[in-house]
Every structure is written in structure tokens, then in C-alpha cells.
Amino acid sequence: MKSSHKIRRIERQYVQGGRSVPINIVSMIDIFAILVFYLLVSIAAVEMRPNPDNLQLPKSTSNDRPREAAQLMVTQKEILLNNVFVMSTPDAIAAEGDVLAALNAQFEEKIELLPDARTNEKTRGEINILADKKIPYSLLKKVMSTSGKARFSRTALAVTQQKGAVR
Incomplete structure (x- = not known):
């Protein structure tokens, strides 16, 4: 029986399963740096609202x-x-x-x-x-x-x- 191109590709990938794709560490560091920067800015932007119970602002x-x-x-x-x-x-x-x-x-x-x-x-x-x-x-x-x-x-x-x- 003839195997289709798709089935052969899937079998080839299964056989080569021991080989993994390398992770691009530079991109991950960039993403984490942006995430840390965003969190720091978010924390600094927290506003204090002193509004005691006995004070109703207009x-x-x-x-x-x-x-x-x-x-x-x-x-x-x-x-x-x-x-x-x-x-x-x-x-x-x-x-x-x-x-x-x-x-x-x-x-x-x-x-x-x-x-x-x-x-x-x-x-x-x-x-x-x-x-x-x-x-x-x-x-x-x-x-x-x-x-x-x-x-x-x-x-x-x-x-x-x-x-x-x-x-």
C-alpha cells in the first residue's frame, strides 16, 4: 500500500523523536525582562486613596x-x-x-x-x-x-x- 506524503512525514518525525528543537534563550530573557519592567511600573502606579469613613468627597x-x-x-x-x-x-x-x-x-x-x-x-x-x-x-x-x-x-x-x- 502506498503511503501518503503526510503519513511519511509523521513517521519520520516519530523516528526522530529523540531530537528536540533548541530553545532561543535570548528571546526568553527579553520577554522576562519586559515582564519584570511591567510589574515594577504597575506596582509604582498604585495610588493611595485615604478616604476614611467619616469623609465623603464630592x-x-x-x-x-x-x-x-x-x-x-x-x-x-x-x-x-x-x-x-x-x-x-x-x-x-x-x-x-x-x-x-x-x-x-x-x-x-x-x-x-x-x-x-x-x-x-x-x-x-x-x-x-x-x-x-x-x-x-x-x-x-x-x-x-x-x-x-x-x-x-x-x-x-x-x-x-x-x-x-x-x-
């Missing part, structure tokens, strides 16, 4: 990611700078003027002035304000005025991204 369609900066939380009960108590919220609301003295003192004590490469002036850098959505605007204005007086070069307000927002 919703927004903003797509900007928060930067690493000093963190000021304004809850219904207290004001915290980098998770350290500064003053109570009712005291801040009752305070006279646009600048909160206790908060300004904490800024002066805890966050040092650094030279700004763009303006050649000393600033305290950036600050992220996480304010409860029920905080009155007058208090938010006092907090932002105080951060401006303390020479923060950039102030960012933290929000929760709305569902359905375009990324």
Missing part, C-alpha cells in the same frame, strides 16, 4: 490623578495635616479672618520651605485638600487662604470620580 468628572504631596483632611469634626490633628472643624468655622492660625502654625512647623525651580522663590510645594462635601464653602475658603499664605505653590482638591466618567 463627585467630579475630573480624570487627573493625585500627586504625592502634603495631605490636609477637613472632616465634619476635625482638620488633620498628614493624619495629625490640627484643630476642630467647629473652631475653624468660628475663627475670625481668612487665615486659620493653628493650621498656619502647623504648616510652618511641619512642612519646610524648598526652592522652586520655576520662580526661584521658596515654597512649601504642593498640598492635596480632602474636604468633606458637606463642609461650608466659607471654611474651605479659609483653608485655601491659609495654604496660600503658607506659600504652597499648588493646591489640589480631592474628589471622587463619578461613575461613567470618561478616562
Whole structure:
């Protein structure tokens, strides 16, 4: 009986079964290097979301990611700078003027002035304000005025991204 070309090829491969195809190790090293690089970048891109239960951030369609900066939380009960108590919220609301003295003192004590490469002036850098959505605007204005007086070069307000927002 005549064997077809396909059957002869299969038999030939079966007979030569002891011989294996060499693995290209350079390609494997490249793939693993890319995989390790991707994992390192992914780990570095993990964002920290400090959102305690007693703080409800306002919703927004903003797509900007928060930067690493000093963190000021304004809850219904207290004001915290980098998770350290500064003053109570009712005291801040009752305070006279646009600048909160206790908060300004904490800024002066805890966050040092650094030279700004763009303006050649000393600033305290950036600050992220996480304010409860029920905080009155007058208090938010006092907090932002105080951060401006303390020479923060950039102030960012933290929000929760709305569902359905375009990324």
C-alpha cells in the first residue's frame, strides 16, 4: 500500500523523536525582562486613596490623578495635616479672618520651605485638600487662604470620580 506524503512525514518525525528543537534563550530573557519592567511600573502606579469613613468627597468628572504631596483632611469634626490633628472643624468655622492660625502654625512647623525651580522663590510645594462635601464653602475658603499664605505653590482638591466618567 502506498503511503501518503503526510503519513511519511509523521513517521519520520516519530523516528526522530529523540531530537528536540533548541530553545532561543535570548528571546526568553527579553520577554522576562519586559515582564519584570511591567510589574515594577504597575506596582509604582498604585495610588493611595485615604478616604476614611467619616469623609465623603464630592463627585467630579475630573480624570487627573493625585500627586504625592502634603495631605490636609477637613472632616465634619476635625482638620488633620498628614493624619495629625490640627484643630476642630467647629473652631475653624468660628475663627475670625481668612487665615486659620493653628493650621498656619502647623504648616510652618511641619512642612519646610524648598526652592522652586520655576520662580526661584521658596515654597512649601504642593498640598492635596480632602474636604468633606458637606463642609461650608466659607471654611474651605479659609483653608485655601491659609495654604496660600503658607506659600504652597499648588493646591489640589480631592474628589471622587463619578461613575461613567470618561478616562
